[in-house]
Amino acid sequence: GxxxxxxxxxxxxxxxxxxxxxxxxxxxxxxxxxxxxxxxxxxxxxxxxxxxxxxxxxxxxxxxxxxxxxxxxxxxxxxxxxxxxxxxxxxxxxxxxxxxxxxxxxxxxxxxxxxxxxxxxxxxxxxxxxxxxxxxxxxxxxxxxxxxxxxxxxxxxxxxxxxxxxxxxxxxxxxxxLFVPQKLGVTETAAPRLPSYSSATKVPAVGVLKEANKLPPIAEPTLTNPAPTNPPHASYSAVIASPYKREPTPELDSSEGSASGESDYLDDLPHDAVVAAMASSGRYINPNIVDLSLDKPPPCTLFYLATCKHGASCKYSHDYYLEAEHYESMRSNARKQPCPAVNRGEACTWGEDCCYGHHCSALSKCHFLKQGRCKFIGGM
The missing domain is CATH 3.40.50 (Rossmann fold)
Known part of the structure; x- marks a missing residue:
């Protein structure tokens, strides 16, 4: 055969x-x-x-x-x-x-x-x-x-x-x-800091779909036996210089004190939203703001930590370039917000991978629980 x-x-x-x-x-x-x-x-x-x-x-x-x-x-x-x-x-x-x-x-x-x-x-x-x-x-x-x-x-x-x-x-x-030629990642030693807020507020947008549609014709495959070496790592500067721009998508409810709110997992992102997203410019977090939710507009929690489907209509931003500490801060803040599914008494399809909290971290010591105001109402 x-x-x-x-x-x-x-x-x-x-x-x-x-x-x-x-x-x-x-x-x-x-x-x-x-x-x-x-x-x-x-x-x-x-x-x-x-x-x-x-x-x-x-x-x-x-x-x-x-x-x-x-x-x-x-x-x-x-x-x-x-x-x-x-x-x-x-x-x-x-x-x-x-x-x-x-x-x-x-x-x-x-x-x-x-x-x-x-x-x-x-x-x-x-x-x-x-x-x-x-x-x-x-x-x-x-x-x-x-x-x-x-x-x-x-x-x-x-x-x-x-x-x-x-x-x-x-x-x-x-x-x-057909494939990326080297390992995705960031070198672990002496990674340069991102440019400051004042010096790098804007990053030129690139028409990605337009360029992607200009892919060259299929080249003839080659039969080779390469010399053994370790694959190189992409530098941090090369990573942030990527021509692909962030796409807008929503988050939780800003009234809860962070840039995270209930998403309801809306319809799939429409094509127009993709085009609109690519037309936007990338931006960097203002280093003078400690709480990410206070940046204007705040970064979208669902976009960066899970999947946000509001598309271009999202009131939160998807075009920030975030560092590791930003992700950690965002995860910590998201855990302080109750999972919408669990709060409705439903099973969360994300399980332990859910970016939101499934229970109050203060448990029985919660100050708001004693007042009947704790936001974590699932199972109560």
Whole structure:
């Protein structure tokens, strides 16, 4: 048979920012680029056949979404879910699955699929998209020892493979402009501070969709065996210089004393809101204001910590560039606000990951509870 299975660790092999920025359309395009490039590569190397292509991408959706927001790419954060939808709608055999935030959840899924699929007689090739992670070396080596080396092709995401995987001497496939070329993140040493409020109040907006629609045609995949080196980290200055701008979305109720209010999880963000958001400029928190909720306008808690769906109509801001201490302050303030679902006596779908409080932190010692004024009324 000519069954071809592609396994991608989506927590490390992350699709390009240009594609994610386009939302659903970008997901469809990513699936098309992946399919066309794999079929083209197989046809050139092994002849033209009726290749049956299966693609499984495993990732932690919530973790990646928060990472995009943390690294100053709010447009990616807002459009990521729609990107996943577009990818899944591309064809029946393509699936991008959220495995949650359990440690190495994506790894476990991929290792299981690798072992099962490579042993099937109808499987012609397994294209492995986890070359960034040395944790897969043992599993790949086991399959090579078992006699399945001729079935393996490595799909590169980062410019450089993990050293242990590169040493396996397996053929590799590179698809230009499909994945981000290096690890998302910020260097841990000597990260420069953000510019001051007075010197960097505005950041020029960029027409992201316009540029994203100018993606180059699919380049011919290349077969390479790169030298083993560690993938570089993006600098902090490079992160905040990202061309993607924050998209507006709502928060809680400002009358509660913070920039957090009940969202009611409104309708999905309309296309007009995306365009309006990209037309706005980024901004920095005023360093002279201690309480984030006092900035004008306050940053949207739901946008930065969860998912806000009010779009351009949100009265809170989505275009701030926040640092780690800002996120910590925002989380602390949000925990002081009761979860709307729990307060209504309903089960919170976010569970322990909810950004709001499920109970009063003061418990029975709450001063307002004795006065019958405690905001946490769930279960009472």
């Amino acid at each position: 000519h069954r071809v299975v592609t396994l991608i660790d989506g927590d490390g092999a992350i699709f390009s920012k240009e594609l994610i920025a386009q939302g659903q359309a970008g997901g469809l395009l990513a699936a098309q680029k992946l399919s066309d490039s794999i079929i083209q590569h197989l046809s050139e190397k092994y002849g033209s056949h009726q290749y049956q292509l299966w693609v499984h991408v495993f990732l932690n959706k919530k973790g990646l979404t928060e990472t995009f927001g943390r690294l100053g790419s709010p447009l990616l954060k807002s459009n990521f879910e729609e990107f996943i939808t577009g990818f899944n709608q591309a064809t029946e055999r393509f699936s991008m699955l959220d495995v949650g935030n359990a440690k190495e959840a994506a790894d476990a899924k991929i290792k299981c699929h690798l072992e099962d699929d490579i042993r099937l007689p109808q499987t012609f090739k397994v294209i492995f998209g986890g070359c960034h992670d040395n944790g897969y070396v043992t599993n790949l080596r086991s399959q090579i020892t078992a006699g399945y080396k001729n079935k393996l092709i490595l799909l590169k995401s980062y410019t450089e493979m993990a050293s242990g995987i590169a040493e396996l001497d397996l053929p590799s496939l590179t698809i230009p402009d």
